[in-house]
Amino acid sequence: GAGVSQSPSNKVTEKGKDVELRCDPISGHTALYWYRQSLGQGLEFLIYFQGNSAPDKSGLPSDRFSAERTGGSVSTLTIQRTQQEDSAVYLCASSRGTTNEKLFFGSGTQLSVL
Amino acid sequence: GESVGLHLPTLSVQEGDNSIINCAYSNSASDYFIWYKQESGKGPQFIIDIRSNMDKRQGQRVTVLLNKTVKHLSLQIAATQPGDSAVYFCAENRYTGFQKLVFGTGTRLLVSP
Numbered sequence: 001g002a003g004v005s006q007s008p009s010n011k012v013t014e015k016g017k018d019v020e021l022r023c024d025p026i027s028g029h030t031a032l033y034w035y036r037q038s039l040g041q042g043l044e045f046l047i048y049f050q051g052n053s054a055p056d057k058s059g060l061p062s063d064r065f066s067a068e069r070t071g072g073s074v075s076t077l078t079i080q081r082t083q084q085e086d087s088a089v090y091l092c093a094s095s096r097g098t099t100n101e102k103l104f105f106g107s108g109t110q111l112s113v114l
Numbered sequence: 115g116e117s118v119g120l121h122l123p124t125l126s127v128q129e130g131d132n133s134i135i136n137c138a139y140s141n142s143a144s145d146y147f148i149w150y151k152q153e154s155g156k157g158p159q160f161i162i163d164i165r166s167n168m169d170k171r172q173g174q175r176v177t178v179l180l181n182k183t184v185k186h187l188s189l190q191i192a193a194t195q196p197g198d199s200a201v202y203f204c205a206e207n208r209y210t211g212f213q214k215l216v217f218g219t220g221t222r223l224l225v226s227p
Contacts, residue, residue: 004157031213042203042217043158050212091157099213100146100165105157 002026004106006092012112013082021077021109025094032075033103034067035091043091049075082113126224133191135221137204142185146207148215149178149189153200161189161202191223199225 005024013019025032034046045059049069060066064082069075079086089110093103127133139147145166150158164171164178164187171178177190187204201222205215 035217040219042219043205043215045214045216048212048214056212093157095213100163100207101213102148102160102163103213103215104160105150107155107157 004092004094004104006090006106006109008109009107010110010112012114014114015084016081018078018080019082019111021079021090021092021111023075023077023092023106025073025075025092026104027073029094029096029104030072031095031097031101032069033093033095034075034077035093035105037089037091037108039088046077046090079111082111084113087111087113123219124222124224126226127194129194129196129225129227131194133189133194133198133223133225135189135191135202135204135223137187137189137218139185139187139204139206141206141208141216142182144206144208146213147178147180147187148205148207149176149187150203150205150217151198151200152203152220158203194223194225196225196227199223 007022030051032049035043037043047067048056064080067077089108091108093105095101095103148163149161151161152158162173162176162178164180169180175192179188201220203217203220205217
């Protein structure tokens with residue numbers, strides 16, 4: 001079956017502009033995660049969605065970052081007034097449940113802020 | 115603090131050798147661990163996982179060892195192949211109401227033919 005799909009694969013934007021990144025999780029997966037990966041670094045947790053519950057936003061680095069998940073499926077990560085330090089790969093993952101379940105990752109969106 | 119670290123940033127091996135990638139974790143309450151492989155331009159790909167009630171688990175050409183006493187995790191790859199060249203991440207699950215995976219910075223494995 002199809003894996004986690006992210007779009008766009010690459011995004012170049014100017015400092016101060018807003019960007020939207022999209023994630024289509026695996027069908028039937030109730031949990032959805034966003035991670036950020038800076039060059040040569042590990043993965044930094046951003047936000048988590050589980051079903052219809054309120055998302056856990058504890059990893060969002062500032063109030064310029066927000067995310068939503070419509071209909072329990074597709075998710076959009078929005079970064080407002082982008083800064084150069086926002087440049088990174090943004091990875092989305094989904095899993096079947098909440099406890100000790102492997103995460104399946106998309107290929108990510110490479111964001112470059114000029 | 116919260117950290118999952120790796121002992122070596124880069125590991126170079128010859129094709130056919132066995133590779134061992136090490137990982138230290140800091141939270142003794144973590145109950146689930148995963149190894150991921152990430153090739154250039156791709157997202158992390160699941161390799162193998164282990165729960166804290168086990169100390170060893172084997173997959174196809176890979177073995178994960180967990181030593182809870184010293185909070186150490188290792189990934190062993192048998193008969194390493196050029197296609198194994200990638201960055202390998204260990205991740206530790208700290209269940210705080212949901213599955214929150216904390217990742218290390220990764221080890222780059224370079225396999226020479």
